[in-house]
Amino acid sequence: MEPSRFAFTHSAYQLVLVEGGAGATGERGWTFRGICLATMERKIWRRTEVLGVLRHDSIPLWAMLRLQEIRRCGIYGNPSDDTGGAEVHV
Secondary structure, three states: OOHHHHHOOHHHHEEEEEEEOOOOOOOOOOOOEEEEEOOOOEEEEEEEOOOOEEEEHHHHHHHHHHHHHHOOOOOOOOOOOOOOOOEOOO
């Protein structure tokens, strides 16, 4: 059984689509901009809040559907690709 998306609204379980920022590339910055997939909230996260990058085959179905919705609405990237190769951070 797949967990509901509401379980991921707690900060320990957030799935974030990274949009950019110096901390997104791991170079100099300590913060990055992203969209919380559970709430669609845009905010800035610290790199220390990130556990890692989720493999594409490990993304839950609800999160994959949310990524497709984000792409269709033109909120992020190119709508021709389901995930746009974007990294989902946990």
